[in-house]
Amino acid sequence: MTWWRYLTGFAVMELRGVAPERLLTALASRSIGFWDADKTDEYTLRFTVPLHEAEFVGQLAESRGLECEALVRKGIPRLWRSVKKRKTLLIALALCAALLAVSRLFIWSIEVQPCEGVTESEIRAALSECGVDVGRQWTNLSQDLLRNELLRRVPELRWATVNVRGSCAEVILRPKREKPEPVNETETADITASQSGYVTEVLPMRGTARVSAGDTVLAGETLIEGLATGRFETHGAVRAIGEVRARCWTEISACAPETLAVKRESGRTKSRWALIFGKRRINLFKGCSICPVGCAKIATEAAIAPAGVSLPIRLVREIYTEYETTRQSAPELREELEAELAAVLTRQVGEDGEVTALRYTQSRANGMLYVTAYAECEQSIAETVPHSMQP
Amino acid sequence: MKNTERADSRAARRFAIPQEGMGPSPRITISGGSHVLVEGLNALEEYAEDKVTASVHRGSVIIRGEGLHLDAMSEHELSVSGRIWGVELE
Numbered sequence: 001m002t003w004w005r006y007l008t009g010f011a012v013m014e015l016r017g018v019a020p021e022r023l024l025t026a027l028a029s030r031s032i033g034f035w036d037a038d039k040t041d042e043y044t045l046r047f048t049v050p051l052h053e054a055e056f057v058g059q060l061a062e063s064r065g066l067e068c069e070a071l072v073r074k075g076i077p078r079l080w081r082s083v084k085k086r087k088t089l090l091i092a093l094a095l096c097a098a099l100l101a102v103s104r105l106f107i108w109s110i111e112v113q114p115c116e117g118v119t120e121s122e123i124r125a126a127l128s129e130c131g132v133d134v135g136r137q138w139t140n141l142s143q144d145l146l147r148n149e150l151l152r153r154v155p156e157l158r159w160a161t162v163n164v165r166g167s168c169a170e171v172i173l174r175p176k177r178e179k180p181e182p183v184n185e186t187e188t189a190d191i192t193a194s195q196s197g198y199v200t201e202v203l204p205m206r207g208t209a210r211v212s213a214g215d216t217v218l219a220g221e222t223l224i225e226g227l228a229t230g231r232f233e234t235h236g237a238v239r240a241i242g243e244v245r246a247r248c249w250t251e252i253s254a255c256a257p258e259t260l261a262v263k264r265e266s267g268r269t270k271s272r273w274a275l276i277f278g279k280r281r282i283n284l285f286k287g288c289s290i291c292p293v294g295c296a297k298i299a300t301e302a303a304i305a306p307a308g309v310s311l312p313i314r315l316v317r318e319i320y321t322e323y324e325t326t327r328q329s330a331p332e333l334r335e336e337l338e339a340e341l342a343a344v345l346t347r348q349v350g351e352d353g354e355v356t357a358l359r360y361t362q363s364r365a366n367g368m369l370y371v372t373a374y375a376e377c378e379q380s381i382a383e384t385v386p387h388s389m390q391p
Numbered sequence: 392m393k394n395t396e397r398a399d400s401r402a403a404r405r406f407a408i409p410q411e412g413m414g415p416s417p418r419i420t421i422s423g424g425s426h427v428l429v430e431g432l433n434a435l436e437e438y439a440e441d442k443v444t445a446s447v448h449r450g451s452v453i454i455r456g457e458g459l460h461l462d463a464m465s466e467h468e469l470s471v472s473g474r475i476w477g478v479e480l481e
Contacts, residue, residue, distance in 0.1 A: 027464075028466050
């Protein structure tokens with residue numbers, strides 16, 4: 001009930017005199033409620049009464065020859081009395097409340113959930129064409145129409161929805177899954193070598209193996225023939241299925257100019273600030289925001305609003321970092337090229353493959369640096385080739 | 392006063408009516424050793440941490456104890472809590 005007492009207001013009174021508790025009888029007979037009565041000493045009594053009764057209690061006490069003082073006056077009515085005189089504050093509060101209520105009818109921030117195969121900028125562009133943009137009113141948006149329009153404009157999506165909470169639009173997307181390529185089981189095929197190598201393992205599941213572990217094969221050579229032998233020595237063409245692993249040797253090269261210029265940050269940075277109200281930008285610095293020569297600019301935006309509330313105000317910070325253009329040193333260039341070659345090899349061998357040995361060589365010619373990687377890999381070389389496609 | 396009292400008692404006995412139904416007689420209820428409710432209150436005479444005196448119809452009620460505290464009070468009722476040592480009627 002404490003909140004109720006604060007809502008109606010209360011006052012802590014102190015009575016001083018002879019037998020101050022006798023006033024409580026007078027209060028009770030007049031149905032004036034009181035609580036927390038506490039006698040601090042023989043001649044002093046404190047108690048709490050409703051705020052609107054405090055004045056009457058004071059008059060009653062004085063009429064009985066007691067000293068009465070209101071130590072504390074609290075509650076909403078007291079607060080209202082003090083605020084009532086400040087008309088400008090009341091008007092400003094009312095205006096803020098009205099602006100907040102009206103601003104919630106508009107979208108001030110759009111959050112796009114990441115989606116495979118589609119960039120956020122594509123989604124935002126499509127949303128803008130569908131009428132979902134910062135500063136637009138969301139109350140007349142139709143979810144179904146919006147979804148259909150979005151799916152029509154972005155074919156990579158399977159499903160989309162826009163949920164508006166307050167002034168924040170949350171866009172949830174689901175990408176289209178690629179249909180797996182159907183395999184024609186009735187089409188006869190052989191398994192051939194995708195590249196030359198030294199066979200380490202042969203696992204035929206359907207068909208007849210033509211090579212075994214330890215054989216050396218060339219690219220295109222048949223490894224498992226699509227031919228099945230029956231119990232009574234009958235033959236039939238089938239689609240060969242199996243796994244063949246081999247050790248392969250690969251040589252790939254990369255090159256780059258020796259005089260390649262790169263940007264190096266000097267360490268000096270400078271920040272500039274701006275405010276965005278809705279779609280209007282106000283720079284808090286002199287001059288324009290074009291990035292000067294010799295600087296790189298990174299801009300970040302942050303919303304200025306309490307948690308859970310979206311307001312049309314965003315703070316922009318632009319960080320300008322000075323850089324100098326220098327030549328990349330030869331060791332750095334070589335390291336970069338070697339890293340690129342290693343990444344290419346890893347993609348080439350696939351998830352079930354492994355690069356077992358790797359070495360690099362470098363050479364220079366005509367102002368170019370050439371790096372060559374010699375790799376030994378353990379990988380699958382099985383490739384299904386239908387009989388219809390064979391020469 | 393004496394004749395009225397006797398008449399009240401005689402009428403209560405004759406008509407089998409409880410004594411408290413015949414007039415504004417006080418009722419004191421003690422709960423445990425920590426709460427006293429006095430009904431039929433006329434006025435609160437004295438209030439201290441160790442003694443509360445209330446005047447009732449035909450006398451006074453004195454509550455003695457420790458840490459006595461006025462819980463609630465209305466025109467005819469008084470509720471006191473604390474460590475109650477004794478209740479006296481005068």
